[in-house]
Amino acid sequence: xxxxxxxxxxxxxxNLETLVGLTNKAFSGLEQLIELNLAAAxxxxxxxxxxxxxxxxxxxxxxxxxxxxxxxxxxxxxxxSYNRHLYEIxxxxxxxxxxxxxxxxxxxxxxxxxxxxxxxxNAPAGSEAAVAAFKTAVSAGNNALExxxxxxxxxxxxxxxxYKNMASTALNAGKTAAKKR
Numbered sequence: 094x095x096x097x098x099x100x101x102x103x104x105x106x107x108n109l110e111t112l113v114g115l116t117n118k119a120f121s122g123l124e125q126l127i128e129l130n131l132a133a134a135x136x137x138x139x140x141x142x143x144x145x146x147x148x149x150x151x152x153x154x155x156x157x158x159x160x161x162x163x164x165x166x167x168x169x170x171x172x173x174s175y176n177r178h179l180y181e182i183x184x185x186x187x188x189x190x191x192x193x194x195x196x197x198x199x200x201x202x203x204x205x206x207x208x209x210x211x212x213x214x215n216a217p218a219g220s221e222a223a224v225a226a227f228k229t230a231v232s233a234g235n236n237a238l239e240x241x242x243x244x245x246x247x248x249x250x251x252x253x254x255x256y257k258n259m260a261s262t263a264l265n266a267g268k269t270a271a272k273k274r
Contacts, residue, residue, distance in 0.1 A: 115193055122186030129178050136171065173260050180256060195242070202235060 144164060151157045209231055213224045 111193065111197065115190060118186060118189050118193075122182055125182045125186075126179070129175070129182065133171075133175050140167075140171075177260060184253070198238075202238075206231070 147160055148157070151160060209228065213228065216224050
């Protein structure tokens, strides 16, 4: 089975379009990350200015301790919020990229299966056992690939659940620490 120049050109065109789409999505994620970091930097600068003014207006040690305790809760909430936004950007971009890769893998598997079917139909007489063994090996490989993809998906889901749990725990710890002071 040989490929025609038109098939090669069509495949290259499709691959280029996919590459451009993935590159645009990656740049979009990078833009979101830059916007998040700029917003965080602006917020940190404004908070620092306000905190410096508050510290300069303190009259005694008791007031300073109260001021210090009041700063922990907003700081913890902002850190959790920043991490949540960062996580959303990363998972959004990553899921788009992984779905594109999965789609291309499915297309490649389908094309490979079609090629195998065409090749086996034109196999010489007496090669049925070899053809059956080859088809079995290809099927086993596809099953293994699907198992790996499912395992990666499950691991990703577990990691996401652990991240959400950790963020919630960190926020609650920040609230508890602020209340104790």
